Amino acid sequence: MRLLDDEALERSSVVANNAMNRERGLDGVNSYARDLGLHPLDRLRPRLADHGAAAWLDLCCGQGRALAEAAGQAPDGLEIVGVDLVDHFDSRASALDGLTLVTASVAQWRPDRAFDLITCVHGLHYVGDKLGVLARALTWLSPGGTFAAHLDLASIQLADGTPATRLVRRLLREAGVAYDARRRVVTRTGPTVLDLPLEYAGADDQAGPNYTGQPAVDSYYRPLRTGTRPDPVPPPRRSVVVDDRGVHVVHGDAVVEPIPWEDVHYATVSRFVVEIAGVDHLELTIDLVYGHYVTVLDSDEGFGAAVAEFARRSGRPAPDLSCLDAGHDGVELWRQQF
Ligand SMILES: C[S@@+](CC[C@H](N)C(=O)[O-])C[C@H]1O[C@@H](n2cnc3c(N)ncnc32)[C@H](O)[C@@H]1O
Structure with missing residues (x-):
């Protein structure tokens, strides 16, 4: 390509x-507050009250x-500063103080500035x-500042065509950057240095429509291997149980509260492969209604039973786990009906 x-x-x-x-x-209806799930002025007013000044940067601001x-x-x-490739701005903008x-x-x-x-x-x-x-952009935040941007992880691929959805989601999480899979919004409070082991390789403008229905651009990255692969360490013992109270994920001997059913948004099972890192395993991903998610690996105790129980609760047949491809979305097992 x-x-x-x-x-x-x-x-x-x-x-x-x-x-x-x-x-x-x-x-x-057609707004920033609705699509981001946060109202920009709600974030800025407390800052204005405390410091007498606040600044908002909007990238790809459109009109x-x-x-x-x-x-x-x-x-x-x-x-307020807005940046867009196209000079097609709202006619009111030039007369407004504080807007560039x-x-x-x-x-x-x-x-x-920050x-x-x-x-x-x-x-x-x-x-x-x-x-x-x-x-x-994450380095341009002031301390305690808010970042929120739409990012469709399905549009990120490795240079060999492998979908990088799960890899990027995991790398973001490990770097302290949250991803709300339901809204497809990345959020972060406070500046950070996001140093991902991925090098930009180029873009494909022929990827077709994304989840918004509009044709969008896929982005390709080469994985960078840094350092040497560590000696294999046995993963911490974890177990999972799915029952009427909810989902229990137990680390070692810790006693944890189950995740109640009302907090579970949907559950999928997928195969996660990163050839360059020698990774190839199955994952049960449990997305929660507030944007977080929990991942259970096929090496965790109770994995197969948990997959079967999610499927049973939605009346679907249990998937054949030996036939899963390394696709980015996996097989849906259960979804909460809102
Ligand atoms: C779907 S529109 C969204 C505009 C605005 N945020 C809104 O919601 O009304 C996407 C915008 O991204 C802008 N854009 C695309 N590539 C860009 C780039 N490399 N730098 C700056 N803006 C870009 C387009 O010109 C377009 O205005």
Whole structure:
């Protein structure tokens, strides 16, 4: 496959696409508050009250409508910066104090200050090096600042075509960056250095529609092996039980409260393969309604029984675990009906 560099990608009709929704407002039906699951002004007002000043950076801001609405409503002291590749900004924006809209690519643009809130609403879908932008933006947060950006992990692949969804989700979690799989939103409080063992290889603008229904860009990365592989250490003994009270995951002899059924969003079983790291195992992933998830490995006691019990509770046949491909989403076993 021919992978595009940033220059070619930014000329692509998928990125310069008129059908894109660039008009989200601050709140309401088609809005930042709704899609991110947080209201930007709720994050900024306490900062304004405490420090008399606050700053919001919105990457891939589209027309900047949400920013113009915030600038119109917020008390003095709020500075807002929006960045978009396309110079097609809301006509109200230029007259509003404290709002600066910049025409630039987030692949190159760098700020000269820190921000209390950084957002990117449905913007990374069109960016090549999504993880590079994410890593840079996380260093621009002020202490205690909030980061929230849509990121579709299904659009991240290893250079050999292996889906990197689970690998990236795990690496983010280990780096202290949360991922809400239901909203597909990455969040973080406070700045951090995100140093992932992945090197950007290029983008594919022919990947087709993503979960939003719009054609989007897939991003390819080469895994970097750093250091030497450690001697195998026996994993900590864990066991899992699924019963009427919920899901019990026990580490060693620890006694833990079960995860109640009302907190379980859905459960999937999948095969996780990272050839370069010698990893090949089955995983039961239990996504919780508040965005966290729990992973149980096939080496954990009770794995097969837990998979079968989830399937039984949704009236589905237990999957044939010997036939699972290393696909990114796995086989759904159970889902809560809201
Ligand atoms: C779906 S729109 C979302 C716009 C806005 N956040 C909203 O929700 O209304 C995606 C935006 O990303 C912008 N974009 C795509 N690639 C970009 C890049 N490399 N740098 C900056 N903006 C980019 C597009 O021009 C477009 O305005």
